[in-house]
Amino acid sequence: MTHADTPAPPIEHCFEDRDALAADLARTVTSTLLDGLSRAPRATLAVSGGSTPVPFFRALGTGDLPWARIDVTLADERWVAPDHDDSNERLVRETLLGGDAAGAGFIPLKTSAPSPEAGARECEERLRGLPWPLDAVILGMGSDGHTASLFPHAPALATALDPDCGSLCIPVTPETAPHARMSLTLPALLNTHRLILHITGADKWDVYQQALAGDDAFAMPVRAVLHQRHTPVHVYWAP
Numbered sequence: 129m130t131h132a133d134t135p136a137p138p139i140e141h142c143f144e145d146r147d148a149l150a151a152d153l154a155r156t157v158t159s160t161l162l163d164g165l166s167r168a169p170r171a172t173l174a175v176s177g178g179s180t181p182v183p184f185f186r187a188l189g190t191g192d193l194p195w196a197r198i199d200v201t202l203a204d205e206r207w208v209a210p211d212h213d214d215s216n217e218r219l220v221r222e223t224l225l226g227g228d229a230a231g232a233g234f235i236p237l238k239t240s241a242p243s244p245e246a247g248a249r250e251c252e253e254r255l256r257g258l259p260w261p262l263d264a265v266i267l268g269m270g271s272d273g274h275t276a277s278l279f280p281h282a283p284a285l286a287t288a289l290d291p292d293c294g295s296l297c298i299p300v301t302p303e304t305a306p307h308a309r310m311s312l313t314l315p316a317l318l319n320t321h322r323l324i325l326h327i328t329g330a331d332k333w334d335v336y337q338q339a340l341a342g343d344d345a346f347a348m349p350v351r352a353v354l355h356q357r358h359t360p361v362h363v364y365w366a367p
């Protein structure tokens with residue numbers, strides 16, 4: 129790796145507690161979306177699921193934004209019904225979009241097809257209808273080093289991490305987690321004005337340090353986000 133190829137280190141934002149993180153991240157994303165709206169009629173935000181983003185979703189959803197001009201989509205989705213307990217769509221609708229933000233557009237990554245493979249074309253078309261680059265992408269990270277639904281050693285991973293894969297989304301069947309998934313690919317996740325990795329807890333900080341210290345993205349796919357030169361990545365962490 130030459131000096132010119134060396135990725136910039138992630139920009140770290142550390143907080144005393146999760147509420148302080150959620151409030152600050154909500155302010156940053158609000159300002160990023162307003163910047164987007166100063167350039168274009170609509171702004172787009174891609175968010176992750178799981179447990180980490182809930183306080184952030186509640187903080188952002190009560191923020192002062194013209195929600196009718198904002199579209200929200202997902203970094204990844206589990207292939208379950210939209211009212212299933214494990215649905216990322218359900219989580220976003222009940223938290224982020226549960227109050228003032230109910231007027232936002234929502235672009236789901238789950239279709240009525242029986243599998244992500246069967247639904248991939250429709251998802252791809254939905255995503256191609258968005259204005260790229262997206263304004264902001266908020267990623268989470270699992271304790272196995274997955275991000276979005278890019279799971280360690282998943283058969284689809286080589287394609288998903290290929291900058292030239294030509295797809296915005298890809299079906300993934302994790303070997304180590306429940307549910308088949310639809311995930312944005314790495315080039316789609318990086319195609320944003322603001323890229324944020326949101327993690328909490330001492331265990332996730334250790335996983336993040338482990339990811340920074342190595343370069344095998346097939347073992348820890350979050351490394352593909354952390355060790356790239358395309359888009360600066362901001363890491364938000366609280367204990």
Ligand SMILES: O=C1O[C@H](COP(=O)(O)O)[C@@H](O)[C@H](O)[C@H]1O
Binds near residue numbers: 176206
């Ligand atoms: O399965 C998933 O896990 C990650 C991390 O979730 P967390 O519960 O540890 O916060 C999440 O970012 C992803 O969107 C989700 O589908």
